Amino acid sequence: MTGASSGKLSRRSLLGLVSAITVAPQLRAQPPNRMRPQAGDELVFDDGPSLGEVVRPNLIELHARPVAALARDPASGVLRDGSRLNRVMLTRIDPEELAPRFQANAAGGIVAYSAVCTHTGCDVFNWDEEQLRMACPCHESQFDIYDGGRVVGGPAPRPLAMLPLEIAGGAVRVAGPFRGRVGFQQAF
Amino acid sequence: MFGKMKHLLVCGMLAWGSAAARDLPPYHPVSDERLLNPEPRNWLMYRGSYDSHGYSSLDQIDAGNVGQLELVWSFATGLREGHQAPPIVNDGYMYVTTPQNHVLALNAATGELIWRYARFLPDDLQQMHPTNRGVALYGERVYMATVDAYLISLDALTGELIWEVPVEDYYNGYYMTLAPLAADGKIMVGVSGGEWGIRGFVAAYDAMTGEEAWKTYTIPAPGEPGSESWPGDSWQTGGVPVWLTGSYDPELNLTYWGTGNGGPWTGDARPGDNLYATSVIALDAGSGELRAHHQYHWNDSWDWDEVSAPLLIDFERDGSTIRGMVHPGRNGYLWFLDRGPDAIGFVDAWPYVYQDVFTGIDPETGRPEYDMSKKPGIDYQADFCPSLWGGKDWPPAAFNPATRLLFIPANENVCSSLVGEEARYVPGRTFTGRGEADNGGFLIREGAEHIGELQAWNVDTGEEVWTATFESHNWGPVLATAGELVFMGGTNDRYFRAFDAGSGEILWRYPTSSGITGVPVSFAIDGRQYIAVQSGWGVDAEREQNSINRVRGASFYVPQGGSIWVFALPWEPAP
Numbered sequence: 001m002t003g004a005s006s007g008k009l010s011r012r013s014l015l016g017l018v019s020a021i022t023v024a025p026q027l028r029a030q031p032p033n034r035m036r037p038q039a040g041d042e043l044v045f046d047d048g049p050s051l052g053e054v055v056r057p058n059l060i061e062l063h064a065r066p067v068a069a070l071a072r073d074p075a076s077g078v079l080r081d082g083s084r085l086n087r088v089m090l091t092r093i094d095p096e097e098l099a100p101r102f103q104a105n106a107a108g109g110i111v112a113y114s115a116v117c118t119h120t121g122c123d124v125f126n127w128d129e130e131q132l133r134m135a136c137p138c139h140e141s142q143f144d145i146y147d148g149g150r151v152v153g154g155p156a157p158r159p160l161a162m163l164p165l166e167i168a169g170g171a172v173r174v175a176g177p178f179r180g181r182v183g184f185q186q187a188f
Numbered sequence: 189m190f191g192k193m194k195h196l197l198v199c200g201m202l203a204w205g206s207a208a209a210r211d212l213p214p215y216h217p218v219s220d221e222r223l224l225n226p227e228p229r230n231w232l233m234y235r236g237s238y239d240s241h242g243y244s245s246l247d248q249i250d251a252g253n254v255g256q257l258e259l260v261w262s263f264a265t266g267l268r269e270g271h272q273a274p275p276i277v278n279d280g281y282m283y284v285t286t287p288q289n290h291v292l293a294l295n296a297a298t299g300e301l302i303w304r305y306a307r308f309l310p311d312d313l314q315q316m317h318p319t320n321r322g323v324a325l326y327g328e329r330v331y332m333a334t335v336d337a338y339l340i341s342l343d344a345l346t347g348e349l350i351w352e353v354p355v356e357d358y359y360n361g362y363y364m365t366l367a368p369l370a371a372d373g374k375i376m377v378g379v380s381g382g383e384w385g386i387r388g389f390v391a392a393y394d395a396m397t398g399e400e401a402w403k404t405y406t407i408p409a410p411g412e413p414g415s416e417s418w419p420g421d422s423w424q425t426g427g428v429p430v431w432l433t434g435s436y437d438p439e440l441n442l443t444y445w446g447t448g449n450g451g452p453w454t455g456d457a458r459p460g461d462n463l464y465a466t467s468v469i470a471l472d473a474g475s476g477e478l479r480a481h482h483q484y485h486w487n488d489s490w491d492w493d494e495v496s497a498p499l500l501i502d503f504e505r506d507g508s509t510i511r512g513m514v515h516p517g518r519n520g521y522l523w524f525l526d527r528g529p530d531a532i533g534f535v536d537a538w539p540y541v542y543q544d545v546f547t548g549i550d551p552e553t554g555r556p557e558y559d560m561s562k563k564p565g566i567d568y569q570a571d572f573c574p575s576l577w578g579g580k581d582w583p584p585a586a587f588n589p590a591t592r593l594l595f596i597p598a599n600e601n602v603c604s605s606l607v608g609e610e611a612r613y614v615p616g617r618t619f620t621g622r623g624e625a626d627n628g629g630f631l632i633r634e635g636a637e638h639i640g641e642l643q644a645w646n647v648d649t650g651e652e653v654w655t656a657t658f659e660s661h662n663w664g665p666v667l668a669t670a671g672e673l674v675f676m677g678g679t680n681d682r683y684f685r686a687f688d689a690g691s692g693e694i695l696w697r698y699p700t701s702s703g704i705t706g707v708p709v710s711f712a713i714d715g716r717q718y719i720a721v722q723s724g725w726g727v728d729a730e731r732e733q734n735s736i737n738r739v740r741g742a743s744f745y746v747p748q749g750g751s752i753w754v755f756a757l758p759w760e761p762a763p
């Protein structure tokens with residue numbers, strides 16, 4: 001059950017063994033659904049009224065409550081749902097107001113931030129519509145969607161990682177790997 | 189087979205040998221007999237004894253000399269967040285857990301480190317409650333329930349991992365923060381996750397092999413008694429976690445566990461009583477059979493987990509002694525119950541803080557009636573008191589059997605506002621259905637001059653003997669001692685305090701480096717009595733501070749970072 005005596009690859013066993021010295025090389029191979037979003041992936045809504053649909057810019061309104069999405073490899077059709085660290089939150093901002101250093105990460109006003117809080121790893125699903133801040137339900141960390149996910153409240157130590165986007169064929173696609181580290185870091 | 193799970197070079201372990209071990213006596217194995225009758229010099233389990241009294245019969249430190257109490261040693265854990273665990277002490281060996289599931293083994297007299305176990309937690313873990321509430325000791329082993337939902341067994345002398353067993357899958361929202369209960373040759377744990385659509389349970393494991401002995405769900409499956417109280421498939425994701433250590437009556441061989449909220453939070457998402465949410469359940473220690481229950485309030489809609497295990501106290505009523513138990517509820521009522529081999533009976537209950545939801549209590553069954561305007565629902569926002577953190581949240585109350593006084597760490601004058609929304613269950617995501625209240629969700633009653641309280645109640649007369657008040661909210665677990673003292677931190681000013689148990693007067697206080705939400709204990713070595721506690725602010729104490737700041741337009745800051753603190757009277761070592 002811990003994986004030490006199991007030849008079958010499961011998520012639990014892999015997590016238990018990633019750094020154990022006895023892991024066979026083939027166990028380290030990462031299945032495509034666990035891989036982080038890759039350049040060229042399309043995005044699919046993981047929540048909300050368009051659940052399961054391909055993300056198109058017109059489906060997200062300005063300053064809409066951020067909605068969860070996952071990347072999908074258009075060639076193989078593999079949805080990258082094998083790790084919750086892959087999930088992003090999408091919303092639309094006014095591109096001219098976005099801090100300049102992050103403008104290259106937006107596409108048609110759509111921005112994507114990691115859904116995983118940098119404090120203790122909870123999903124950043126809450127939304128302060130007045131201040132336009134993403135917020136975490138666990139410890140109330142808040143993040144500025146106009147400034148690269150900068151922490152503007154609560155205990156989170158780092159900004160949310162941003163996923164660069166592009167628009168191709170009328171759909172929102174991943175333009176490159178996450179900018180920044182996804183998830184929380186165990187301190188000690 | 190669980191025997192195959194033994195692997196000594198597990199990546200999660202960091203252990204250091206130390207000269208401290210050489211100064212220590214041989215390890216004194218923890219037997220069933222010792223757990224049943226713990227020596228006054230030791231603190232062998234979460235609340236010191238199976239009855240959950242949180243009481244030490246040591247009396248060297250007393251009301252007359254406590255003013256001289258001084259720091260003997262302190263030790264920085266190197267970690268942030270809520271340090272809630274008691275230092276567990278067995279004849280000179282101290283075991284302390286921290287957030288992120290470290291275990292520290294220390295020389296209790298000197299603070300020297302013997303070994304440290306640090307668990308490597310998965311990257312994709314979510315920690316709504318980054319804390320741990322302590323170890324269990326049994327034989328020559330130390331047990332910890334982890335936030336990635338494993339039960340682990342360590343060698344008490346070396347910190348070596350002997351085995352680890354997955355209790356559930358953390359990915360689906362299960363996690364553990366409680367100190368395990370060691371009893372009847374088993375190690376028992378419950379699971380957290382009431383905000384994540386889990387189905388709660390208590391499970392017991394063979395202390396030596398880690399093999400599962402039994403597992404009892406807190407939500408009955410269809411066809412089982414109580415299943416009619418859950419509509420449709422809601423039982424599968426109804427929550428009802430168990431995240432505090434149970435009490436144990438060895439004569440009845442029953443363990444008593446408090447259970448948490450149903451999910452989603454507003455009860456109209458799961459119409460019915462929702463057994464056995466917000467209840468106390470009696471589980472047979474040998475088989476896990478659910479032998480009795482009492483539900484404190486039905487169809488919980490306020491996030492009022494009733495997870496504190498009842499204190500097993502025999503109390504007087506109308507001239508006779510009742511084999512009973514006492515529970516200061518998160519719902520703001522102080523409950524007195526009768527515990528029998530096959531039933532839990534209601535005796536009486538009354539509010540110990542302002543409570544505006546219950547309009548009455550059935551005198552026979554204890555079932556409350558509600559002011560339905562105070563019951564939040566989907567798209568219906570309701571204000572209610574006490575707040576969702578309750579009259580008392582998890583910090584344990586304590587009982588002095590000699591003076592008959594029960595000490596409750598309470599919060600008064602704070603209320604909440606909740607509104608529900610439709611929730612869709614997705615494994616590993618929050619499943620509270622909590623909407624955005626238009627008033628911020630947290631309220632302080634008009635004219636309130638304090639929030640935190642320490643209350644003293646006589647369990648036989650029902651009289652409130654004294655109440656100490658604090659401007660700050662209070663998240664302080666309580667220790668009572670035979671020296672006629674009560675110890676508690678819990679406030680945002682970082683003080684650890686000793687109170688006169690008879691009057692509530694503060695006799696001594698010490699400012700630690702962070703706020704204290706750790707469980708205080710007392711122990712003795714070579715005739716010297718010690719008081720020990722962890723400081724380390726975080727989790728819900730921090731959350732409530734944020735809410736108070738928001739209401740008051742303040743930015744009060746409590747520093748984080750864990751430390752262990754050990755105090756004693758001035759002492760001249762023998763020549």
